[in-house]
Amino acid sequence: MRWLLLCHALCLSLLKASAHTVELNNMFGQIQSPGYPDSYPSDSEVTWNITVPEGFRIKLYFMHFNLESSYLCEYDYVKVETEEQVLATFCGRETTDTEQTPGQEVVFSPGSFMSITFRSDFSNEERFTGFDAHYMAVDVDECTEREDEELSCDHYCHNYIGGYYCSCRFGYLLHTDNRTCRVECSDNLFTQRTGVITSPDFPNPYPKSSECFYTIELEEGFMVSLQFEDIFDIEDHPEVPCPYDYIKIKADPKVWGPFCGERAPEPISTQSHSVQILFRSDNSGENRGWRLSYRATGNECPDLQPPVHGKIEPLQAKYSFKDQVLISCDTGYKVLKDNVEMDTFQIECLKDGTWSNKIPTCKKTEMDEENELGSEQETE
Ligand SMILES: [Ca+2]
Ligand SMILES: [Ca+2]
Ligand SMILES: [Ca+2]
Structure with missing residues (x-):
C-alpha cells in the first residue's frame, strides 16, 4: 500500500515533468519535437499554444516528419487543434488507411489561435527522429x-x-457600426396640397440603419389623407410585430402603426393638417419599401349662385377651403357691396366651411341710367 502511494505520487510528478506547455505569441516561428534531430524520448508530451493578433490566422507546415506509426495514431502523434475542433492528427512516416502524415499538407487555423500537441507513448520500436514544423501569421481576407x-x-x-x-x-x-450604409433622410418637408412620398431608393431596397422623418405641414383647416400603393415591403417577423423595420404615422394625438410586412395599410384619414411619418430600418435585410400619395382637403362651402346680371369665376361644382371666387357684373352694371360700387369682388371659402362674405348684387351704373334716359328722350 505504501509503495503504491509512493508510486502514485512519483508517477504523477514524472508525468507532470514530461508534459509541458509552451506559449507562443510571435508572428512566425519554428516548432520541433524534443531532442530534434535526435530521436524523441518516450512518455513525452509537449503542447505549443500559438496566438496571433486578431485579423490573422496561423499557417502551419512540416519540413520533416518521422514518428512511430500506430493504428489511428494511438501511440505517438502530433495533434493540431483549436479551442473547439481538432484540425489534424498526424503520425507515422507514410500516410496509410489509418495514419496520416502531413507531407506537403498545410494546416490553417480558422481563427487567431492554434494548439499543437506532440505525444509519445512509453516505448518506441525503433529510432524515430520526430518533426520540424514552421508557422506564420497570414492575413484573413x-x-x-x-x-x-x-x-x-x-x-x-x-x-x-x-x-x-x-x-x-x-x-x-x-453607419457607426462601420459596416452598413445609411442615408440622411431626417429632414423632408411637404407643404403642397398633394404629393408622393417614398422610402429612399424606392422601388429598390431601402438603405439599412436609417431613420427617416417626413413632415406634411399645411395650413390649419386642411385635413390630410394618405393612401399606400400596392408595392409594400418592409421587413417583418412571423411572431413579433415589426421588430426590425417599420413605418409609423403620427398626427397628434393619434398614431397609426407601426406597419411592416407585405400588405399595404388601408387608407388613412388623419383629420389633421400636420402629419409626421417615421420610417426606420435596422442593419440587415433587403426589402423594397413603400410609396404613398397624400392629399389635403378642407371643408366644403355651400353652392354659389351668381348675382343677377353678373357672373362668378371660376365656376365649379364644389368649393372647399381656400378656394377663391371672383364676382363681376355684365357691362353696364357694377358690383355693389355695402353701398360701395366696385368692378369686382372676391370671396373665399373659410376653414369652417362658410364663405368670407355674401354674394354682392349687380347694380346698373348711374351713367348708363342717364344714357338710357337720354336715348329714351331721343326716340320720343
Ligand atoms: Ca512510441
Ligand atoms: Ca484582412
Ligand atoms: Ca431590415
Whole structure:
C-alpha cells in the first residue's frame, strides 16, 4: 500500500515533468519535437499554444516528419487543434488507411489561435527522429470569406493585412457600426396640397440603419389623407410585430402603426393638417419599401349662385377651403357691396366651411341710367 502511494505520487510528478506547455505569441516561428534531430524520448508530451493578433490566422507546415506509426495514431502523434475542433492528427512516416502524415499538407487555423500537441507513448520500436514544423501569421481576407450577412460590408469591402474596412456608394454614409450604409433622410418637408412620398431608393431596397422623418405641414383647416400603393415591403417577423423595420404615422394625438410586412395599410384619414411619418430600418435585410400619395382637403362651402346680371369665376361644382371666387357684373352694371360700387369682388371659402362674405348684387351704373334716359328722350 505504501509503495503504491509512493508510486502514485512519483508517477504523477514524472508525468507532470514530461508534459509541458509552451506559449507562443510571435508572428512566425519554428516548432520541433524534443531532442530534434535526435530521436524523441518516450512518455513525452509537449503542447505549443500559438496566438496571433486578431485579423490573422496561423499557417502551419512540416519540413520533416518521422514518428512511430500506430493504428489511428494511438501511440505517438502530433495533434493540431483549436479551442473547439481538432484540425489534424498526424503520425507515422507514410500516410496509410489509418495514419496520416502531413507531407506537403498545410494546416490553417480558422481563427487567431492554434494548439499543437506532440505525444509519445512509453516505448518506441525503433529510432524515430520526430518533426520540424514552421508557422506564420497570414492575413484573413474578410472580404471574400465573410459569408455571414450580419458581419459583411453592406456596399464595398476592402481587405488589408491584419484587417478590413467597409465603404459606401455615393450618397450614403457609413453607419457607426462601420459596416452598413445609411442615408440622411431626417429632414423632408411637404407643404403642397398633394404629393408622393417614398422610402429612399424606392422601388429598390431601402438603405439599412436609417431613420427617416417626413413632415406634411399645411395650413390649419386642411385635413390630410394618405393612401399606400400596392408595392409594400418592409421587413417583418412571423411572431413579433415589426421588430426590425417599420413605418409609423403620427398626427397628434393619434398614431397609426407601426406597419411592416407585405400588405399595404388601408387608407388613412388623419383629420389633421400636420402629419409626421417615421420610417426606420435596422442593419440587415433587403426589402423594397413603400410609396404613398397624400392629399389635403378642407371643408366644403355651400353652392354659389351668381348675382343677377353678373357672373362668378371660376365656376365649379364644389368649393372647399381656400378656394377663391371672383364676382363681376355684365357691362353696364357694377358690383355693389355695402353701398360701395366696385368692378369686382372676391370671396373665399373659410376653414369652417362658410364663405368670407355674401354674394354682392349687380347694380346698373348711374351713367348708363342717364344714357338710357337720354336715348329714351331721343326716340320720343
Ligand atoms: Ca512510441
Ligand atoms: Ca484582412
Ligand atoms: Ca431590415
